[in-house]
Amino acid sequence: MNLEKVVFGFFIVLAATLNFGFFLGDIDRPELHHVYELAAALVVSLIATALKFGDRTQIGAIHLATSLVADLQLIAAAVTWGVAVHITGEGMTASVTSSVVSLSGGALFANVVSVIILIVETVMLRR
Secondary structure, three states, X not given: OOHHHHHHHHHHHHHHHHHHHHHOOOOOOHXXXXXXXXXXXXXXXXXXXXXXXXOOOHHHHHHHHHHHHHHHHHHHHHHHHHHHHHHOOOOOOHHHHHHHXXXXXXXXXXXXXXXXXXXXXXXXXXX
16 A cells, blocks of 8 residues: 555545535535634645645646645635635625635535546556
């Protein structure tokens, strides 16, 4: 068993599951979407992105692209949350929560694509 592949797969799947955990729940109810869960999803997604650098294959490039999309979406969600709470003082209204959760949903889709690519790559691997 290749430890590098295990760590790589672990972080890809963990990024997707943390993002799913944040995304799940009514889109406009802020009490169902915790800021620390979003932060954890972002940090793990950034770690997964760092692990994807250096792979020179076409599939590696697609892995990196999906990870960068997820990072961008999660950063936008975190910035939206931060601006609403700390800059405008508006707080987590239904509208702001909907925006944050929608951005997280875009990241979740990118994570799902990355997991599918990982599964396809694993199935195609020859011994």
